[in-house]
Amino acid sequence: MTPQDLSQGNLVDNVAFLRREIDRRMRYVIGCEPGRATLNDWRLALAFSLRDRIVDSWLASRRRVREEGLKRVYYLSMEFLIGRLISDAITNLGLEEASRQALASFGQDYDAVVAEEPDAALGNGGLGRLAACFLESMASIGLPAMGYGVRYDHGLFRQSFHDGWQVESPEDWLKRRNPWEFERPEDNQVIGFGGEMREDASGRAVWTPGETVMAAAYDTPIVGWKARWTDTLRLWAAKPTRIFDLERFNRGDFLGAAEQASLAQTLSRVLYPDDTTEHGRELRLKQEYFFTAASVRDILARFRDEHGDDLRKLPQKVAIQLNDTHPTIAAPELVRILVDENGFEVDEAIETARGVLNYTNHTLLPEALERWSTSLMWRVLPRHMRLIERIDDWHIRQNRARGVERPPSTWLIDHGETRMGNLAFVMANKVNGVSALHTDLMKKTVFHDFHVMHPDRIVNQTNGVTPRRWLTACNPPLRNLLLETIGDGWTEDLGKLEDLEPHLKDSAFLEKFAAAKRENKVRLSNWLKIRTGVEADPDALFDVQIKRIHEYKRQHLNLLEAIAHWNAIRREPDRDWIPRVRIFGGKAAPGYALAKQIIKLINDVAKVINADPLMRGRLVIAYPENYNVSAAEVIIPAADLSEQISTAGKEASGTGNMKFAMNGAPTIGTLDGANVEIRDLVGADDFFLFGLTAEEAVEERKRPDHAAAAISASPALQEAIEQIASGVFSPDDHHRFSAIAENLRRYDYFLVCSDFDDYAAAQRRVDEAYRKPLEWARMAATNTARVGWFSSDRTIRSYAREVWTADTAF
Numbered sequence: 117m118t119p120q121d122l123s124q125g126n127l128v129d130n131v132a133f134l135r136r137e138i139d140r141r142m143r144y145v146i147g148c149e150p151g152r153a154t155l156n157d158w159r160l161a162l163a164f165s166l167r168d169r170i171v172d173s174w175l176a177s178r179r180r181v182r183e184e185g186l187k188r189v190y191y192l193s194m195e196f197l198i199g200r201l202i203s204d205a206i207t208n209l210g211l212e213e214a215s216r217q218a219l220a221s222f223g224q225d226y227d228a229v230v231a232e233e234p235d236a237a238l239g240n241g242g243l244g245r246l247a248a249c250f251l252e253s254m255a256s257i258g259l260p261a262m263g264y265g266v267r268y269d270h271g272l273f274r275q276s277f278h279d280g281w282q283v284e285s286p287e288d289w290l291k292r293r294n295p296w297e298f299e300r301p302e303d304n305q306v307i308g309f310g311g312e313m314r315e316d317a318s319g320r321a322v323w324t325p326g327e328t329v330m331a332a333a334y335d336t337p338i339v340g341w342k343a344r345w346t347d348t349l350r351l352w353a354a355k356p357t358r359i360f361d362l363e364r365f366n367r368g369d370f371l372g373a374a375e376q377a378s379l380a381q382t383l384s385r386v387l388y389p390d391d392t393t394e395h396g397r398e399l400r401l402k403q404e405y406f407f408t409a410a411s412v413r414d415i416l417a418r419f420r421d422e423h424g425d426d427l428r429k430l431p432q433k434v435a436i437q438l439n440d441t442h443p444t445i446a447a448p449e450l451v452r453i454l455v456d457e458n459g460f461e462v463d464e465a466i467e468t469a470r471g472v473l474n475y476t477n478h479t480l481l482p483e484a485l486e487r488w489s490t491s492l493m494w495r496v497l498p499r500h501m502r503l504i505e506r507i508d509d510w511h512i513r514q515n516r517a518r519g520v521e522r523p524p525s526t527w528l529i530d531h532g533e534t535r536m537g538n539l540a541f542v543m544a545n546k547v548n549g550v551s552a553l554h555t556d557l558m559k560k561t562v563f564h565d566f567h568v569m570h571p572d573r574i575v576n577q578t579n580g581v582t583p584r585r586w587l588t589a590c591n592p593p594l595r596n597l598l599l600e601t602i603g604d605g606w607t608e609d610l611g612k613l614e615d616l617e618p619h620l621k622d623s624a625f626l627e628k629f630a631a632a633k634r635e636n637k638v639r640l641s642n643w644l645k646i647r648t649g650v651e652a653d654p655d656a657l658f659d660v661q662i663k664r665i666h667e668y669k670r671q672h673l674n675l676l677e678a679i680a681h682w683n684a685i686r687r688e689p690d691r692d693w694i695p696r697v698r699i700f701g702g703k704a705a706p707g708y709a710l711a712k713q714i715i716k717l718i719n720d721v722a723k724v725i726n727a728d729p730l731m732r733g734r735l736v737i738a739y740p741e742n743y744n745v746s747a748a749e750v751i752i753p754a755a756d757l758s759e760q761i762s763t764a765g766k767e768a769s770g771t772g773n774m775k776f777a778m779n780g781a782p783t784i785g786t787l788d789g790a791n792v793e794i795r796d797l798v799g800a801d802d803f804f805l806f807g808l809t810a811e812e813a814v815e816e817r818k819r820p821d822h823a824a825a826a827i828s829a830s831p832a833l834q835e836a837i838e839q840i841a842s843g844v845f846s847p848d849d850h851h852r853f854s855a856i857a858e859n860l861r862r863y864d865y866f867l868v869c870s871d872f873d874d875y876a877a878a879q880r881r882v883d884e885a886y887r888k889p890l891e892w893a894r895m896a897a898t899n900t901a902r903v904g905w906f907s908s909d910r911t912i913r914s915y916a917r918e919v920w921t922a923d924t925a926f
């Protein structure tokens with residue numbers, strides 16, 4: 117079985133087809149002679165050539181849904197961290213080899229052309245990337261689905277380091293043509309804000325918005341595996357309803373004339389770069405309502421078109437998933453339209469809406485749970501705030517009818533705040549967590565009282581990742597070895613990776629597995645050299661931590677151990693140390709000062725260690741700028757060790773952990789999020805576990821002196837913290853990192869000190885295991901063989917069965 121076998125149709129025809137189409141597009145779409153084309157022109161010509169095949173699948177899929185009246189799933193998310201779409205198109209059309217050859221025939225390098233496409237970075241991290249993996253899996257399993265989001269002009273900021281400090285600059289993915297989107301002006305929606313509302317005797321209201329904005333629809337086809345099915349991602353862009361205020365202009369108020377227009381456009385101007393803290397900004401609330409209201413209207417219009425005007429039937433044909441609380445305003449919006457525009461009674465509207473809506477929680481961090489001030493809500497969305505009161509009242513009556521008095525933790529409105537998590541819970545048919553541990557903790561903590569009141573509402577849906585992007589496309593050496601060894605069954609059902617089991621004892625296979633890994637490490641080594649100047653020896657152990665910077669993810673625990681490692685090597689330079697390359701990647705929310713300090717500390721420690729001659733060939737730290745989806749696709753296949761070291765109970769699931777294991781990188785990690793399930797499937801022998809459990813962490817935190825006790829018990833930790841505090845890594849400003857040191861010594865809320873020694877011991881176990889290449893390869897291949905369950909195809913099939921009761925088309 118060879119890579120060609122993954123391609124659709126025969127290679128020669130495909131190359132001829134692509135050559136013809138690329139040439140035609142270069143002339144008639146780009147308007148350029150091939151001889152004078154830029155790399156970006158070739159990228160566009162290739163994309164437009166591929167797009168036709170996708171559109172064929174798209175139109176056929178849409179026709180099937182309409183003709184068969186299939187139930188539709190709608191995924192509402194403020195974020196879709198898509199990355200490059202061209203690689204999805206090529207992989208799912210099975211045209212990688214054909215594209216390589218067609219471009220080569222024009223003297224163009226495939227990798228260079230593909231790398232010309234800017235990442236669509238319309239998300240912050242885990243939540244946004246999960247939404248992108250989910251859309252691709254929905255299409256690959258043939259589920260009639262649509263994603264709805266915001267077409268930000270500017271996605272997540274570009275990160276650069278100035279003297280080791282993170283500096284943000286606007287991201288500009290649309291500056292060069294986006295070949296994948298189709299404008300749909302016929303589906304534009306007018307969205308209102310503010311203004312006033314009057315309620316009549318029957319509880320119906322007339323809301324007169326104070327300002328309006330146009331939501332312009334842009335559709336992107338999401339092609340599934342082998343293009344059997346293609347779904348749609350509809351992103352809304354804000355446009356002024358009145359492009360220009362001529363009266364004001366004629367009165368000479370030129371600026372005023374355009375004011376309304378520019379105000380409108382701010383709504384979809386930029387993605388909020390926070391991934392754990394809500395700031396209660398008005399513009400953020402307006403963004404959430406803008407895309408949600410446009411989506412709900414669009415959903416109802418399509419329902420009417422396909423199933424008639426009886427909106428009571430909605431739950432039979434429509435399932436809506438709220439990706440965290442950010443689109444929760446969909447609930448009062450749906451109730452508003454049913455009551456104010458379709459004559460429903462409030463209670464009936466609430467029950468109908470509850471038959472359609474479902475809510476996924478992605479974090480237990482208190483600062484991430486959205487609470488909008490009721491005064492802001494009354495000003496921006498008066499009718500919705502009124503309906504939230506009605507829903508709160510409905511929930512009281514519902515429970516009183518069962519003799520239950522609602523505890524305060526379940527109130528929707530409290531102390532002048534509207535709790536969006538509670539509103540989402542009350543209005544959802546199903547509520548789910550994203551890993552078994554997280555779902556369990558939801559029932560025990562933030563939603564405990566709700567769980568007692570509604571014991572069957574919370575279900576678990578452990579996350580997954582798409583194997584097309586995160587294995588087939590990003591890791592050709594391993595993909596080819598898998599095809600050669602176990603055929604292509606795994607490309608249809610990732611569970612079939614378990615067919616590797618018999619080969620795990622075969623040293624010849626393990627050598628090939630190690631060779632595939634080394635090929636990726638050489639590629640990453642070159643990539644790192646260009647981006648950081650660091651020399652990464654492909655035979656060293658590549659130890660990788662890539663994710664958003666946050667205290668609970670504990671990049672500083674990794675760094676403290678690196679410092680202790682440095683100290684130990686300096687004390688015994690002649691010991692036979694396992695050479696290590698410690699790779700970091702990740703952005704900090706611009707307003708998160710301590711996370712930005714951690715970035716600076718990593719860069720300052722790297723400067724000292726990388727300049728230390730004693731460390732040559734023993735230890736080096738690399739921190740490439742602007743970690744994003746495309747960077748992950750180069751780094752993950754080359755990793756030997758996956759750092760998943762969050763404080764137990766804090767990482768809802770993690771998805772990077774799944775991608776690393778799939779690509780043959782054993783995990784060093786805590787029993788947190790999906791690490792628990794990864795370890796259960798991979799086996800305890802092939803997972804480097806350390807640290808307190810979630811329960812133990814709660815107990816440890818209660819000990820007032822937990823940090824001091826841990827520090828005094830660990831000379832290595834003590835020394836490292838002292839070095840940070842005393843300016844060893846900041847000779848130009850001795851006290852630069854005193855905040856980090858003091859935070860660790862005094863509070864250490866995330867138990868870095870308590871877990872340090874156990875973590876360091878686990879790292880030594882890693883060294884000992886890496887000393888035996890064949891044993892390491894067996895461990896690495898075992899991870900790949902046993903994590904097929906973490907395919908997002910499995911996750912989506914589970915949602916379809918347990919949450920949406922929706923069928924696939926094939």
Ligand code: 26W
Binds near residue numbers: 244394479485771
């Ligand atoms: C309001 C600001 C804000 C924005 C985004 C608060 C919280 C978020 C997200 C929920 C944060 C997030 O990305 N959570 C991550 O979701 C992943 C997908 O389920 C999980 O794998 C990660 O563990 C979780 O941190």
